Amino acid sequence: MLFTDRLFKKVEPVWSSYLDHPFVKGIGEGTVDEDKFIHYMRQDYVYLIEYSRVFAIGSAKAKDLKTMTIFANLLHGTMNYEMDLHREYAAKIGISNEELEATGPSSTMTAYTSYMISQAQLGGVENSIAAVLACAWSYSFIGKELARWPGALDHELYGNWVRMYSSDEFAKIAEDCKELINDITKDKPEDELKALEDIVLRTSYFEYMFWDMAENISTWPVKELAR
Numbered sequence: 425m426l427f428t429d430r431l432f433k434k435v436e437p438v439w440s441s442y443l444d445h446p447f448v449k450g451i452g453e454g455t456v457d458e459d460k461f462i463h464y465m466r467q468d469y470v471y472l473i474e475y476s477r478v479f480a481i482g483s484a485k486a487k488d489l490k491t492m493t494i495f496a497n498l499l500h501g502t503m504n505y506e507m508d509l510h511r512e513y514a515a516k517i518g519i520s521n522e523e524l525e526a527t528g529p530s531s532t533m534t535a536y537t538s539y540m541i542s543q544a545q546l547g548g549v550e551n552s553i554a555a556v557l558a559c560a561w562s563y564s565f566i567g568k569e570l571a572r573w574p575g576a577l578d579h580e581l582y583g584n585w586v587r588m589y590s591s592d593e594f595a596k597i598a599e600d601c602k603e604l605i606n607d608i609t610k611d612k613p614e615d616e617l618k619a620l621e622d623i624v625l626r627t628s629y630f631e632y633m634f635w636d637m638a639e640n641i642s643t644w645p646v647k648e649l650a651r
């Protein structure tokens with residue numbers, strides 16, 4: 425069995441719950457509140473900066489040129505392609521790239537990216553790929569599903585989002601991550617596989633928390649002190 429098949433069995437209930445989440449449903453149905461979406465996109469922009477850092481760590485830790493190149497391509501794709509989506513949305517509503525980049529990090533964004541970066545720094549290259557796997561793969565999973573919902577692809581505001589994450593280009597990013605982890609785990613003992621599975625499960629929980637952060641427009645518990 426491929427390691428990603430084993431992982432999918434583990435995370436499937438968590439990922440299915442994303443599709444019932446009011447924010448994710450709101451994107452698919454075109455009903456999500458604009459203020460919530462803007463908060464989400466701003467937090468996601470600064471999230472993607474840290475996420476790219478994990479690709480850079482993976483590239484630095486890679487033991488062969490193929491792995492190093494895949495990480496470098498993922499880094500390039502995120503910064504030059506996926507983040508254009510956020511820049512385009514921001515431009516539409518009058519937020520500059522500088523303002524977008526200067527977004528104050530929310531507690532959930534901080535916790536999630538800190539966890540990814542610490543896991544990537546602690547272990548070998550396999551930890552970096554485990555840390556980003558749920559991100560790329562679950563977004564592709566959500567994108568493909570929402571693309572089947574009536575009108576989701578054509579919605580004037582949220583259609584771009586659905587088109588990005590259901591695109592073949594984005595599916596390729598998820599596939600590259602899956603291939604990397606399957607290659608890297610081929611001869612690994614069970615205790616190491618379990619540790620990687622744990623990273624994928626925890627990042628899947630963080631993904632749920634990120635959707636909650638968007639839905640609740642949350643930042644930090646003590647808002648007036650968090651500026």
Ligand SMILES: Cc1ncc(CO)c(N)n1
Nearest residue numbers: 468471472559560563634
């Ligand atoms: C929080 C989060 N996870 C995953 C992705 C996919 O890259 C994203 N844009 N944001």
